[in-house]
Amino acid sequence: MKLTFRTKFILANMVVVFLTMIFLAIFVIQGLMYYSFNTTQNQLVSMGEDSQFYISQEIRALESPGGNIAAYLSNALALSEDLSRINNTRVLLFDIEGNLLADSANVDSREDIDYLEEIEIALELDSGKSVSVYKRVDGSSSIYYATPLFIDNEKVGAFSFIQSMSFIDNIVQQIILLFMGASFVGFIVVLIVSNVLSNSIFRPIKELVNSAKKLSAGNFDELLHYDADDEIGNLTTNFNKMSLHIKEKITQIENEKQKLSSIISSIEDGVIALDLDNKAFIINDTAREILNLYSEQASLDMLLEKEEFGDIIDFVAREQRDFSKEICYNDKNLHVYSNLIKGPGNVIGILLVIRDITKIVELENQQRLFISSVSHELRTPLTTIIGYSDLLQRRASENPELLQKSLQTINEEGKRLLRLVSDLLDLSKFENTHFKMVFSAVDLNALLTDVIGQMKIKSGKFNIDIFYNNTELPSVKGDHDRLKQVMINILDNAIKYSNSGDIIKVLATSDEDHVDISVRDFGPGISPDIKDRIFDPFYRVDEDRSREQGGSGLGLAIVKDIVERHGGSVYVESQPGEGTMILIRLPY
Numbered sequence: 004m005k006l007t008f009r010t011k012f013i014l015a016n017m018v019v020v021f022l023t024m025i026f027l028a029i030f031v032i033q034g035l036m037y038y039s040f041n042t043t044q045n046q047l048v049s050m051g052e053d054s055q056f057y058i059s060q061e062i063r064a065l066e067s068p069g070g071n072i073a074a075y076l077s078n079a080l081a082l083s084e085d086l087s088r089i090n091n092t093r094v095l096l097f098d099i100e101g102n103l104l105a106d107s108a109n110v111d112s113r114e115d116i117d118y119l120e121e122i123e124i125a126l127e128l129d130s131g132k133s134v135s136v137y138k139r140v141d142g143s144s145s146i147y148y149a150t151p152l153f154i155d156n157e158k159v160g161a162f163s164f165i166q167s168m169s170f171i172d173n174i175v176q177q178i179i180l181l182f183m184g185a186s187f188v189g190f191i192v193v194l195i196v197s198n199v200l201s202n203s204i205f206r207p208i209k210e211l212v213n214s215a216k217k218l219s220a221g222n223f224d225e226l227l228h229y230d231a232d233d234e235i236g237n238l239t240t241n242f243n244k245m246s247l248h249i250k251e252k253i254t255q256i257e258n259e260k261q262k263l264s265s266i267i268s269s270i271e272d273g274v275i276a277l278d279l280d281n282k283a284f285i286i287n288d289t290a291r292e293i294l295n296l297y298s299e300q301a302s303l304d305m306l307l308e309k310e311e312f313g314d315i316i317d318f319v320a321r322e323q324r325d326f327s328k329e330i331c332y333n334d335k336n337l338h339v340y341s342n343l344i345k346g347p348g349n350v351i352g353i354l355l356v357i358r359d360i361t362k363i364v365e366l367e368n369q370q371r372l373f374i375s376s377v378s379h380e381l382r383t384p385l386t387t388i389i390g391y392s393d394l395l396q397r398r399a400s401e402n403p404e405l406l407q408k409s410l411q412t413i414n415e416e417g418k419r420l421l422r423l424v425s426d427l428l429d430l431s432k433f434e435n436t437h438f439k440m441v442f443s444a445v446d447l448n449a450l451l452t453d454v455i456g457q458m459k460i461k462s463g464k465f466n467i468d469i470f471y472n473n474t475e476l477p478s479v480k481g482d483h484d485r486l487k488q489v490m491i492n493i494l495d496n497a498i499k500y501s502n503s504g505d506i507i508k509v510l511a512t513s514d515e516d517h518v519d520i521s522v523r524d525f526g527p528g529i530s531p532d533i534k535d536r537i538f539d540p541f542y543r544v545d546e547d548r549s550r551e552q553g554g555s556g557l558g559l560a561i562v563k564d565i566v567e568r569h570g571g572s573v574y575v576e577s578q579p580g581e582g583t584m585i586l587i588r589l590p591y
Contacts, residue, residue: 008205008208009201009205012197012201012204012205013193013194013197013198013201016193016196016197017190017193017194017197020186020189020190020193021186021190024182024185024186024189025182027182028178028179028182031178031182032175032178032179035171035174035175035178036171036175039168039171040137040146040168043146043166043168044135044146044148046166047133047135047146047148047164047166048133048148050090050092050148050164051133051148051150051162051164052131053089053090054086054089054090054094054162054164055150055152055153057085057086057089058075058082058086058152058154058162059153059154059155061078061082061085062074062075062078062154062159063154063155065078071154071155071157071159072099072157072159075096075098075152075154075159075160076098076104079096079104079105080104080105082096082105083095083096083104083105083106083107083162084105084107086107086162087107087108090164092164092165092166092167093106093107093108093164093165093166093167094106094107094162094163094164095107095119095162095163095164095165096152096160096161096162097122097126097160097161097162097163098159098160099126099158099159099160101122101123101126101161104160119147119149119163120136121134121135121136121147121148121149121163122149122161122163124149125149125150125151125161125163126151126158126160126161128150128151129151130151130153130156130158132150132151133148133149133150134148134149134150135147135148135149137168142172143167143168143169143172144167144168144169144171144172145165145166145167145168146164146165146166146168147163147164147165148163148164148165148166149161149162149163149164150162150163204235207235207238207239208235211238211239211242214242214246215242218246218249221253223246223247223249223250223253224250226243226246226247267285267287268287268288268289270287270289271289271358272289272356272357272358273287273289273290273291273292273293273294273355273356273357273358273359274286274287274289274290274354274355274356274357275287275290275354275355275357276344276352276353276354276355277316277352277353277354277355278351278352279350279351279352281316284352290355290357293335293337293357293359294332294333294357295333309332311328311330311331311332311339312330312332312339312355315328315339315341315355316341316353316355318341319341319342319343319353320353323343323350324342324343325340325341325342325343326340326341326342327339327340327341329360335359335361336359336360336361336363336364337357337358337359337360337361338357338358338360339355339356339357339358340355340356340357340358341353341354341355341356342354385416385420387412387413387416388412388413388416388417392409392413440481440482440485440568440569441482441483441484442480442481442482443480443481443482443483444478444479444480445478445479445480445481445482445483445486446476446478447476447478447479447486447511447518447520447589448473448476448511450483450486450487450490451471451473451490451509451511451520452471453487454487454490454491454494455469455471455494455509457491458491458494458495458498461495461498462494462498462501462507465498465501465503466503466504467498467501467502467503467504467505467506467507468506468507469494469506469507469508469509470506470507470508470509471509471510471511472508472509472510472511473510473511473512474511474512474513475513476511476512476513476518477513477518477591478591479518479569479589479590479591480591481569481589482565482569485565485568485569486565486569488561488565489561489562489565489566489587490520490522492558492559492561492562493522493558493559493562493585493587494507494509494522495558496558496559496585497522497523497524497526497583497585500524500526500527500583501524501525501526502525502526505524505525505526506525507522507523507524507525508521508522508523509521509522509523510523513591516590516591517571517588517589517590517591518588518589518591519586519587519588520586520587520589521584521585521586521587522584522585523582523583523584524582524583524584525581525582526582526583527579527580527582528577528578528579528580528581528582528583529575529577529578529579529583530579531577531578534575534577535575537559537575538559538560538562538563538573539560559585562585562587566587566589569589569590570589570590571587571588571589571590572587572588573585573586573587573588574586574588
């Protein structure tokens with residue numbers, strides 16, 4: 004059983020009282036017995052001297068013809084009884100050999116005097132000497148006093164007094180009972196006093212314990228109150244100071260941690276700090292987003308098991324230097340930089356800085372594709388122009404028909420180059436964030452009617468008709484010329500991919516907060532796997548057909564940029580063999 008400090012305090016006080024009472028009882032009893040023994044011994048010595056004188060007088064008075072020894076031996080019983088009556092004690096008389104001559108007690112049992120060592124000692128002593136022995140026989144205490152008996156300087160025997168000390172036994176028993184009662188009362192008093200004192204002493208200690216528990220749980224706001232100027236008061240004051248100091252330090256650490264966390268979170272790169280056991284102690288949100296780490300350590304362990312990251316960490320740990328590498332992970336292009344985290348004099352972990360360069364790689368690929376496409380688009384008409392120019396130089400004068408065809412082809416290819424350069428300039432201009440459009444209230448119905456009227460001239464050459472339907476349309480805030488360019492590009496694209504005799508449907512409707520304009524053709528349609536690519540620069544669904552119609556492959560890319568600059572969006576719906584619908588949604 005676990006004892007509290009308060010219980011131990013009370014038990015300790017009771018043990019102290021108990022030991023004190025035992026010590027006092029022993030001290031009192033021993034003192035009483037010592038005093039009683041000395042007093043009785045002195046009385047026996049005095050009685051012995053008087054009895055020595057009495058026996059000498061009585062023997063001399065008898066004037067026995069046999070001498071002093073014969074008179075002593077014949078009158079021993081009478082002498083012992085007289086001395087017993089005079090001294091009120093038991094008297095024993097012995098001859099010179101130590102044999103018992105008379106016993107004033109006149110009892111049948113002689114067990115207590117069968118062997119008296121003190122008589123043997125007394126017979127060896129000189130006149131005036133005596134010996135006393137404390138004995139306890141049959142539960143009763145007595146003092147055995149013995150001294151040699153001299154008559155006219157002649158040793159005739161010895162006599163002994165047996166003084167009962169039973170009164171001492173009674174007193175000792177009373178003292179023991181008294182001390183037992185006092186101890187019981189003392190225990191009760193100590194229990195009550197200790198309980199009262201312990202409440203006042205241990206209450207602040209208990210509060211200290213409770214406060215220490217709260218402190219260990221992270222609660223540093225509660226302070227102790229103890230007004231007494233004593234050791235506990237000093238302990239309470241120092242505890243409060245310690246609590247406030249710890250609170251300040253923890254607040255400071257939390258602030259520094261928050262600053263560090265904010266700095267790490269604001270870094271656009273993913274940051275992971277690993278200890279020497281490959282356990283992450285820092286990982287920012289960017290790293291979780293890049294690596295899809297949302298299930299804490301389990302996902303991180305799976306990540307580190309990947310060969311790409313494991314090789315980087317092993318290299319840095321082995322070579323003790325930094326290392327960077329571009330890797331592919333979960334369909335992402337990542338640039339990973341790793342280095343040692345060094346503490347004061349030792350290495351404490353490994354740092355991983357992860358940058359998602361997927362968009363950069365895609366942009367670089369697009370740039371390469373763009374350059375390749377532009378080069379190809381420029382090279383084709385230039386090759387044609389150069390070819391016909393050479394032909395004109397060699398054979399123009401011989402064949403007027405060839406001259407006319409060559410000049411027409413050069414003119415068409417030149418116009419094609421002009422359109423290509425114009426579209427490239429438009430696309431570059433729209434992608435430039437500094438380019439500003441001129442916004443005003445645009446009547447979409449009038450704009451669509453105007454554009455469709457212009458485009459019917461071109462569509463009529465291919466026996467393609469355009470039908471326009473609309474509901475009541477609100478005005479939208481936009482750049483009139485750019486929105487007109489959007490519709491021209493979409494309709495031009497629809498005409499290119501329509502067959503002779505087809506129709507193109509244009510529908511304009513309005514909703515609560517936006518206007519929808521759809522252009523539906525019935526051409527070859529678009530496969531679902533390439534549907535999202537039609538807005539990429541230079542991408543064509545049908546390369547040959549587009550080039551035959553003089554397309555640059557930039558029309559829909561320009562459409563997407565203009566619409567997005569208006570806060571709108573462009574959608575495409577298509578199935579192979581069923582045609583294509585381009586949907587524009589503009590806010591108003």
